[in-house]
Amino acid sequence: MTTRRRTxxxxxxxxxxxxxxxxPTRLVLPHDPATVARFPFxxxxxxxxxxxxxxxxxxxxxxxxxxxxxxxxxxxTTPYEPRGFLYLYRDPPEHEEHVPFEPEVLxxxxxxxxVDKPHFLATMPRGRWVRETVLVRLRTAxxxxxxxxxxxxxxxxxxVLVLTVRREVRGAYQEAFARREVRKVxxxxxxxxxxxxxxxxxxxxxxxxxxxxxxxxxKRRGVTRAEEVPGEPNAESVVTLVAADDxxxxxxxxxxxxxxxTHQLRLHMAxxxxxxxxxxFWPELRATDPDDHARPLQLLARSLELTDPxxxxxxxxxxxxxxxxxxxxxxxxxx
Numbered sequence: 001m002t003t004r005r006r007t008x009x010x011x012x013x014x015x016x017x018x019x020x021x022x023x024p025t026r027l028v029l030p031h032d033p034a035t036v037a038r039f040p041f042x043x044x045x046x047x048x049x050x051x052x053x054x055x056x057x058x059x060x061x062x063x064x065x066x067x068x069x070x071x072x073x074x075x076x077t078t079p080y081e082p083r084g085f086l087y088l089y090r091d092p093p094e095h096e097e098h099v100p101f102e103p104e105v106l107x108x109x110x111x112x113x114x115v116d117k118p119h120f121l122a123t124m125p126r127g128r129w130v131r132e133t134v135l136v137r138l139r140t141a142x143x144x145x146x147x148x149x150x151x152x153x154x155x156x157x158x159x160v161l162v163l164t165v166r167r168e169v170r171g172a173y174q175e176a177f178a179r180r181e182v183r184k185v186x187x188x189x190x191x192x193x194x195x196x197x198x199x200x201x202x203x204x205x206x207x208x209x210x211x212x213x214x215x216x217x218x219k220r221r222g223v224t225r226a227e228e229v230p231g232e233p234n235a236e237s238v239v240t241l242v243a244a245d246d247x248x249x250x251x252x253x254x255x256x257x258x259x260x261x262t263h264q265l266r267l268h269m270a271x272x273x274x275x276x277x278x279x280x281f282w283p284e285l286r287a288t289d290p291d292d293h294a295r296p297l298q299l300l301a302r303s304l305e306l307t308d309p310x311x312x313x314x315x316x317x318x319x320x321x322x323x324x325x326x327x328x329x330x331x332x333x334x335x
Contacts (some may be wrong), residue, residue, distance in 0.1 A: 013167070014026065014087055015067050015068075015069065015070070015071030015087055016065070016067060016087045016088075016089065017145065018139065018145035018146075019089055020131075020136075020140065021131070021135070021136035021137070021139035021140040021145075022089065022090065022092070022125065022130070022136060024087040024088060024089050024090075025087065025088055025089070025090045026085055026086070026087055027046075027085065027086045027087075027088070028083065028084075028085060029042065029045065029080060029081060029082055029083060029084045029085070029086065030082070031082035031083045036080065036082050039080045040079070040080055041076065041077060041078060041079065041080055042068070042074050042078045042079065042080050042081070042084075042086060043061060043074055043075070043076055043078060044080070045080055046066070046074075046086065056091065057088075060088055060089070061073075061074055061075070065088060065089055066086060066087070066088040067086070067087050067088075068081070068084060068085065068086060068087075069084055069085030069086070069087070074086065090130075092130040092131055093128055093130060096128065096129070096130060096131055096132055097132065097291075098132060099118075099120050099121045099132045100293070101118035101119065101120060101121055101293075102118065102137070103115040103116060103117050103118060103121065103134050103137070103138065103161070104116040104320070106160065106317055106318075106319075106320070107317055108165075109165075110165065110166070111164060111165055111166060111169045111173075111310065112150075112162060112163070112164060112165060112173070113138065113142070113144070113147060113162075113163045113164075113165055114160065114161070114162050114163070114317045115134065115138070115160075115161050115163070116158070116159065116160065116161075116319050116320055116321055117134055117153055117157075117158055117159060117160075117161040117301075118158055118321075119156060119157070119158045119293075119296035119297060120155060120156065120291055120293065120296065121133065121134055121137075121155065122134070122155040123135065123149050123152045123153055123155070123161060124136075124149055124152070129155065134149075134161060134163075135147060135148070135149060135163070138163070144165055146164075146165065146166055146167045146170075147163050147164070147165060148163060148164050148167075148170050149161065149162070149163050149164075150162040150163060150164055150170070150173040150174050150176075150177055151174075151177045151182075151260075153301055154263070154297075154299075156279075156280070156296065156297035156299070157186075157297060157299045157300070157301060158296070158299070158300050158301070158319070158321050159186070159300045159301025159302060159319040159321060160301045160302070160303060160304045160317050160318065160319050161301070162304065162317070169310060172309040172310055173309060175309070176306055176307075176309045177260070180258070180259065180260070181306060181307065181309075182304060182305070182306040183256075183304070183305040183306070184256065184257055184301060184303070184304050185254060185255075185256055185301075185302050185303045185304075186254070186255040186256070186257070186265060186299060186300060186301050186302055187242075187252065187253070187254060187255070187299075187300045187302045187323060188252075188253045188255055188265070188269065188276050188277075188298055188299045188300070188323070189250055189251070189252060189253070189276070189277045189298035189323050189325045189326050190250070190251060190253055190269055190274040190275060190276050190277055190298070191249055191250060191251070191274055191275075191277075192241075192244055192245075192246075192249055192250060192251045192274075193205050193251075193272075193273070193274065205239070205241055205272070205274075206241075207241045207242075207244060208240065208241065208242075209240070210238045210239070210240045210256075211238065211239045211240065212236065212237070212238050212239075213236070213237045213238075213239060213268045213271070213272065214233035214235065214236045215228045215233055215235055215267075215268065215271065216228060216229050216230065216231040216232060216233050216234050216235065217229075217234060217235040217261040217262070217263070217264060217267060219261070219262040219263070224281070224285060224287050225263060225267075225281050225282075225285060225287075226261065226262045226263040226264075226267055227267070228267060228271060234259065234261065235257075235259045235261040235264050235268070236257075236258040236259050237255060237256065237257050237258065237259075237264060237265055237268045238255070238256040238258065239253060239254075239255055239268070239269070239272065240253065240254040240255075240256075241253055242254050245326075245327050247327070248327055250277065250325065250326070250327075251274075252323075252326050253269070253274075254302075255268075255269070255299075263281065265299065266279055266281060266282060266297075266299070267282065269282075270282035270283060276297060276298050276299055277297075277298040277325050278292075278295045278296060278297050278298055278325070279297055279298075279299075280297070296324065298323050298324075298325050298326075299323075300319060300321055300322075300323055301319060302318065302319050303316065303317065303318040303319065304316070304317050304318075305317075
């Protein structure tokens with residue numbers, strides 16, 4: 001019989017339940033003296049902060065859908081509590097473009113749900129993508145209101161995505177990813193380096209020989225792309241050319257991130273002069289272009305391995321997807 005390790009105290013539960021696959025939004029009330037003096041009541045602060053949505057906000061208050069961190073409905077005379085919490089439901093966009101692809105379940109047990117995420121489907125709600133996300137779709141379809149990602153994949157990236165089923169185990173798996181105890185292997189299609197030539201740093205990329213790339217990557221708020229800057233490296237990836245197709249000028253690469261910075265693999269490949277095929281960020285930023293479902297980013301989270309933090313057993317999950325731009329005849333010859 002397997003003995004479970006303790007997972008620590010249960011995380012704080014929001015006073016409002018998940019509704020239609022969506023968590024309530026949590027607001028933290030500012031504690032600066034000017035704000036505290038200006039707003040004696042919580043509702044006054046809300047109406048000031050969301051002035052453009054005053055009518056809708058008053059409707060939510062009247063329905064009891066805005067509550068304090070103690071679960072008490074907010075009314076006209078609810079006191080303003082510095083550093084206190086307010087919870088309310090976020091209205092999804094009226095018109096959200098449908099993503100015509102579904103995540104496929106690779107594994108399910110009492111603790112984990114592992115899926116094969118398609119390209120173009122975001123991991124969780126953010127920006128203009130709310131319902132059209134892995135998290136909201138699966139919470140609704142599988143009736144799993146406590147489902148939560150243990151890590152994230154970019155919207156454009158396909159492949160293995162691990163989610164926790166129960167709130168009580170969420171922290172243990174998220175910490176395993178944060179401590180870099182999970183081995184991830186990606187596949188990508190990108191141009192081949194010029195035959196007999198070298199990459200921008202003057203070091204050749206030999207087929208089958210792993211190449212380590214290190215740099216300092218920062219992602220600035222409000223800036224679409226992450227960027228490499230001078231300084232101590234905080235990002236490391238291992239790049240290996242697995243197979244080459246001279247007819248198309250493309251290569252199949254194995255990418256192994258040893259850190260988890262935003263856009264790390266895409267940026268490291270671009271810095272080598274080998275931008276991933278159909279990448280809307282590199283070499284030129286085309287992030288505002290509409291999705292072209294026939295040209296997905298050629299990046300796939302192929303496999304993921306970890307020692308289960310609860311059972312201590314090794315676990316491995318592998319994607320069943322393929323990269324559409326990699327020539328079929330080359331794929332067959334390299335099996």
